[in-house]
Amino acid sequence: MSYRCLVCYMTLGYPNDEEFIEFINKSQKEGCDIYEIGIPTKYAKYDGPIIRRSYKKVFDEKIDFIDLLKKLPNIKKLIALTYLEDQINDFDSFLNIIRDKFNGVLLPDLLIDYLDYLDYYHKKINEFGLKNVIFTTPTFPDKLISKVSEMSGEFLYYGLRPTTGIELPISPDALVSRVRGIVNNKLIVGFGLSLNDIKNVLKAGADGIAIGSAFIQRIETNGIDYAIDLVRELRGILDEFK
Amino acid sequence: MVDNEEIVPKVWYNIIPDLPKPLSPPRDPPSSDFSRIELLREIMPKEVLRQQFTVERFVKIPDELKEKYEILGRPTPLMRAKGLEKYLNTPAKIYFKYEGATPTGSHKINTALAQSYFSLEEGITHVVTETGAGQWGTAVAFSSSLFNIESSIFMVKVSYNQKPMRKTIMKLYGAHVYPSPSDLTEVGKKTIKENPDHPGSLGIAMSEAIEFALKNKFKYLVGSVLDVAILHQSIIGLEAINQLNLIGESPDILIGCVGGGSNFGGFAFPFIGNKIGEEFIAVGSKEIPKFSKGEYKYDFADTAGLLPLIKMITLGNNYVPPPIYSGGLRYHGVAPSLSMLIREGIVKWKEYSEKEIYEAAKIFAKTQGIVPAPESAHAIKAVIEKSLELKKNNEKKTIVFNLSGHGLLDLTNYESMMERWS
Secondary structure, eight states: OOOOEEEEEEETTOSOHHHHHHHHHHHHHTTOOEEEEEOOOSOOTTOOHHHHHHHHHHHHTTOOHHHHHHHOOOOSSEEEEOOHHHHGGGHHHHHHHHTTTOSEEEOTTHHHHOGGGHHHHHHHHHHTTOEEEEEEOTTSOHHHHHHHHHHOSSOEEEEOSSSTTOOOOOOHHHHHHHHHTTOOSOEEEESSOOHHHHHHHHHTTOSEEEEOHHHHHHHHHHOHHHHHHHHHHHHHHHHHTO | OOOGGGTSOSEEEOOGGGSSSOOOOOBOOTTOSSOHHHHHHHHSOHHHHHHHHSOOSEEEOOHHHHHHHHHTTOSOOEEEOHHHHHHHTOSSEEEEEEGGGSTTSBTTHHHHHHHHHHHHHTTOOEEEEEESSSHHHHHHHHHHHHTTOEEEEEEEHHHHHHOHHHHHHHHHTTOEEEEESOSSSHHHHHHHHHOTTOOOOHHHHHHHHHHHHHHHTOEEOOOSSSHHHHHHHHHHHHHHHHHHHHTTOOOSEEEEEOSSSHHHHHHHHHHHHTTOOSEEEEEEETTSOHHHHOEEEEEESSSSOOSOEEEEEESOTTOOOOOOSOGGGOOSBOOHHHHHHHHTTSSEEEEEOHHHHHHHHHHHHHHHSOOBOHHHHHHHHHHHHHHHHHHHTTOOOEEEEEEOBBOTTOHHHHHHHHHHHO
16 A cells, blocks of 8 residues: 555636646645646547637636636646647747646657557657656557656556546546556556546546546536545545555 | 357457557537537436446456357357368468358347347337347347337438348337437438438437437437447457457458448457457448548537537448448448557458458358358458458468358349349
């Protein structure tokens, strides 16, 4: 048994500047260990409807993302989540903007759409003093999961379902068991996790979980504090597995 | 006598963990205001969906289902085509896995039975699907009747008219059979309005079946393309490996025809995954040139775009195929896993014209006595070509191909081909 990690996803500027910062500050106190900050995109190709709605909302709010990035509190473990497709034309500038506040980048489409350029982008990210947090899914070959698990900075992200926020029927424990033996790194599991799934993946050997859609859904319906309640609840579950 | 236990596998095999690259996930188009992936929850049986998205290398075949497979006649025979070898005077040994020996006459029953079984387990009372040539529809009609479930089948209109006997068999099994495009769905009505003589396509029939299932809260069974169908079909290749082992043979060349990819994948993937064989050939139709003209890109699996976008070799989801007689090969795309293996050069492809496959079917019927399904005749044509190539180079290699179905319900089509090509 060891400490289990809570990775909290939040869309940059959601639901607005102030409440976004409020969520980060409060959730940190309640036990969130690492933050994935979603850089808004027009085409969230591997995200489900809830996160897509959050992107739409922040675009509608006309939030100044660069300004907001500067206002982010100093947090030790902050990871920027963005599609490489969005940044590919000026990736250096993007890395330059985030390098002061963030300590890593997660590119969900890196291995899916740009596998042949993995080494190039991995090196590039490291050159900017950032960690390359690698995203994998069960549709990745075992050999590749094994290889990138060692390259991945901070942890290896394993998205169990084909998209975020949708509880498709799967066997989370079987999926985690398949890769646990070949992942030589911290294994963080996400994508559509229910409370039941969380217990199962932790039992199967996951080092932590990543949650995002559930926070956004709670903010949509009952506001920030309702999402913070969930952070507290998740921390409790994770601590049962200490 | 060999015990069937030695041949029929206890697990299905999934090639995804052994692919050379990640399989791109299904997704929605940029402008989408709803999640097609979420929609899958409403239309597919839960366990089938679970198997689609729980990617494990091996999946246990439930004991009850395994018994049903044996009742159906599994293992199907692995036969040596000595008549064909003699006719071709080739040094090659030719074996075929004969899926036409199942009661419904094709490989399609392998996943139909599994999906019907899981549907019954979930308490589903009515399943819906589409069918091109009629082989998948027949398999669903039979498997659902075996489990006492009602079935509705949308059959591509051109096949509905060309293959009246398929329709009769499905009805004998108790299925409701509708020609597609039909006036039972919005997709069908729209298609008929635009072109009253539309011959139909598998993509349209698929969209109609999904819409019909959604509207009536029935469940949709998937005949090909999706990984779960190929998973169930892996019983073909796994059996063949065991059968070849028992006779001490090691194949060099594996050949199968491709509609959506489940017959080829089910047969060849266990060989590829186990690194058995040196050459894998997927065979399509020259009239539906998806290998030579298709693009590798995200596209809808169905015409109406109700299903998620999947990355595959495709002629486009609005492609209207010409009414060739190999109805099973008229689908616009190729299963994502097979598409990737083709792109990576692990699986080679061939395309043949209807005239070429007609000649091949005739040779096979004359030398082996079996009338192949026109779809399977594409594989036979590739086998003949390869055998002659081996003869030219005096190479003693072993070819194994999947004879995915018999053609006894395609005799009207053969009659017509005879008139056109003799």
